[in-house]
Amino acid sequence: MMTDTSLSPLLASPRPNERVSRDLLRRGRWKPAEFVFWLIVAASFFFLPDRHLLLSEIAILGLFALSLDLIIGYAGVVSLGHGAFFGLGAYVAGLTSIHLTGEPLTGLVLAALAAGLLGLATGPLLLLRASDLTRLMVTLGVAMLVLEGANQAAWLTGGADGLTGVMIDPLLGRFEFDLFGTTGYAYCLIVTFAFFLIARRVVTSPYGLSLRAIRDNPLRARSMGIPVGRRILGLYAFSALIAGAAGALLTQTTMFVSLDVLAFHRSADVLLILVLGGVGYLYGGLLGAIGFKLLQDWFSAITPQYWMFWMGLVLLVVVLIGRENLNALPRTLLARFRKEGRT
Amino acid sequence: MLTILIDGIAYGMLLFVMALGLAVTLGLMNFVNLAHGAFAMIGGYVTALAMNRLGVPFLLTLPFAFLIPALVGLVAERTLYVRMYRRSHLDHVLFSIALVFMSIAGADWLLGSSQMLITLPPWLQGRFEVLGVGIGRYRAFLIVVCAALVIVLQMVLAGTRFGARLRASVDDQRAARGLGINVNRIFALTFATGSGLAGLGGALGIEIMGLDPTFPLKILVYVLIVVTIGGTASLTGPFLAALIIGTADVAGKYYVPELGAFLIYLLMIVLLILRPQGLIAPAR
Structure with missing residues (x-):
């Protein structure tokens, strides 16, 4: 990560425990750039009132990608089926509003819990064999199972026609979800920010540190006494929970669910988003969502039918250049700039 | 009952021919190539276009359905894939998904999104009876062709120098390199062959699986x-x-048509739980 590994705390502190907790505190401190980012996000609500629908979509995609970042960037598990949790959350939120209550927060909580439970139930499959291919296939298989399930259970989900009749009550009983998406955007932003805070707290905690150890070297982590399986499982379920919440947000702001939320391209898109933004520092998903939506808008304006081709090309170039190089680009440019300024 | 079994075997053989290239890529270079289906699609389109637009007989198109994807595979391997071998699996996945997206949109753009249909020659249509069991002629043809392919491949792998080198490279790439085996060249050749086989599988499978631009994802x-x-x-x-x-x-x-595609995913997960190392576990 971007932390400097200076030796000074190592020499200064008398006890290792204190050193560790100080180091963790330092990692957990908010950097100025983070304040700027969230201020800009908050400002977008007030200064781009006619773009709230698009912005809501970005916030939802950002939250979804954030959840994927947790398992890829912090646990090193590559998933091709994260859309399963997103879709499940979307359906649970929709069904809640139809059969139970239109109250949005209840739907959100239920959707997140359902997705988290699915994560907890399918997570052990990831631990069978720690090969990336098996994990890819297991996650993909689970996603396909959920998609087939939703497709077959047409009496519940409406099948290929989608779930209609989703009605969402005003938020907190006061703020009506309007046509321009203003309430929706505020709702999405607040939920996204809240989950971001929790995720940030988790990854900067000692727990998060142990996850990083697992990602970098599972064997060593195990021999240090970190319960690798349980940690991965816990984080996977947490990530699934957030993805479910993102799905619920989509349902509640668009008031419609279709099988599209479970389609394979959801899982692939969210990977692409995360990679555009960068893996392993939590902001990657949010930044990637902005980049992805803008690119998608731009490409589909040029070639409405074949934007997928250009999206693929962008991804190809990103991967060929190398994700690390791309993420490090601003810093190397800055370093070069400084050096030239000095001479 | 037996008819279904034979249909299933024909289908399985077809899957094997398509999957073989992927298995070798994965075993040899540890590369997760999700774009493998794109080569199968190329083969399918070669056959479909040659038959429908040029009027070439079905059997004559098959060699081209092998050669053209093999050539494309060779070029792609030398120019693109070769840069990716040392990267992480996440990069492999992203890279090959990008290729899948591009191939889908590209095929859609060039050839349209409709299903490609071919008419088989008359001697491959219909079915015949053996001991009261109805067998589709085309299914029987598939089984014969694929079985012949499997036998030839097995002979190449087990009996030729190239096969020995390939096996050595799969087992231990570093030791193979140390013995002077040009692993890169072997891999390029194998990749091309695998792509060609996938193409052949795609061509043979038009009748069973259909062919449209989303084929790479489906397969x-x-x-x-x-x-x-x-x-x-x-x-x-x-x-x-x-x-x-x-x-x-x-x-x-x-x-159980109501289960739909449920069954194979369930089967996969169950088999993975029972045999996490694969059906035939490596000796190591």
């Missing part, structure tokens, strides 16, 4: 399942896995 899941279950240690593993998946899929669609 991807099946092929990946075969490789995941079968393991990459030998030909036997993927072969068995392909037969199991093929038969299960056909039988499932016939007997």
